[in-house]
Amino acid sequence: MEFVKPTLKDIAEMIALVEPEVKKGVILPRSQEEMANTIRSYYVAKVEGRIVGFCALHIYSPSLAEVRSLIVKEEYRSNGIGKGLVELLLEEGKRLGIEEVLVLTYQERFFKALGFSVIEKEEIPNPKIWTDCIKCKHFPKCNEIALLKRI
Ligand SMILES: CC(C)(COP(=O)(O)OP(=O)(O)OC[C@H]1O[C@@H](n2cnc3c(N)ncnc32)[C@H](O)[C@@H]1OP(=O)(O)O)[C@@H](O)C(=O)NCCC(=O)NCCS
Structure with missing residues (x-):
C-alpha cells in the first residue's frame, strides 16, 4: 500500500470509489471539473495500482x-488507511503554515482519535456554509458534527 498524490487520470476512479457514500449523503458530490481544479489538494492510497482511499485538504485562509471527502473502500477499512491519509494532510497543512483544520463529519470517534475536538456549529467559517453546505442534500438540517484541530 502506498500514499501518493493523484493525477488528473485518477479522477474517474476516485469518483467511482466515492459514489456509494455520495448516494448515502455522507460525502458531498464533486464534479470532474471541481476535482481537476483541486487535484493538488488530494492524497490517494493505492494497493497494486488501484485506488482504495483518498482525502483532500481544502484551504480557506x-x-x-478543512479535511474533505475522506473515503476508504469498504473492504480495506480498519487497516489504518484513513488515519494515514488524514495524518499526511495534517503534515502538509502544517508545512504550508495552516494553524487550524476543520472537519464536518459523522465520524466523531475517528477524528477525536486523531486529536480533533468538537466545536459548535456557529464556529464554522461562513465560506464553508455558502460554497459547500448549500450543495448538500441535508442542508440546512445538518446532523454532521464539526471538529477542529490546532496543528
Ligand atoms: C471513516 C473512514 C475513512 C475510516 O477509515 P479506516 O481506514 O477504516 O480508518 P483507520 O483504520 O485508519 O482507523 C483509525 C482509527 O479510528 C478508528 N475508527 C475507524 N473507523 C471508525 C469508526 N467508524 N468509528 C469509530 N472509530 C473508528 C479505528 O479503530 C482506528 O483506531 P486505532 O488507530 O486506535 O486502531 C472509513 O470508515 C470510511 O470511508 N467511511 C465512510 C466515509 C466517511 O464517513 N468518511 C468521513 C467523511 S468526513
Whole structure:
C-alpha cells in the first residue's frame, strides 16, 4: 500500500470509489471539473495500482483548512488507511503554515482519535456554509458534527 498524490487520470476512479457514500449523503458530490481544479489538494492510497482511499485538504485562509471527502473502500477499512491519509494532510497543512483544520463529519470517534475536538456549529467559517453546505442534500438540517484541530 502506498500514499501518493493523484493525477488528473485518477479522477474517474476516485469518483467511482466515492459514489456509494455520495448516494448515502455522507460525502458531498464533486464534479470532474471541481476535482481537476483541486487535484493538488488530494492524497490517494493505492494497493497494486488501484485506488482504495483518498482525502483532500481544502484551504480557506492563511490559517484555516478543512479535511474533505475522506473515503476508504469498504473492504480495506480498519487497516489504518484513513488515519494515514488524514495524518499526511495534517503534515502538509502544517508545512504550508495552516494553524487550524476543520472537519464536518459523522465520524466523531475517528477524528477525536486523531486529536480533533468538537466545536459548535456557529464556529464554522461562513465560506464553508455558502460554497459547500448549500450543495448538500441535508442542508440546512445538518446532523454532521464539526471538529477542529490546532496543528
Ligand atoms: C471513516 C473512514 C475513512 C475510516 O477509515 P479506516 O481506514 O477504516 O480508518 P483507520 O483504520 O485508519 O482507523 C483509525 C482509527 O479510528 C478508528 N475508527 C475507524 N473507523 C471508525 C469508526 N467508524 N468509528 C469509530 N472509530 C473508528 C479505528 O479503530 C482506528 O483506531 P486505532 O488507530 O486506535 O486502531 C472509513 O470508515 C470510511 O470511508 N467511511 C465512510 C466515509 C466517511 O464517513 N468518511 C468521513 C467523511 S468526513
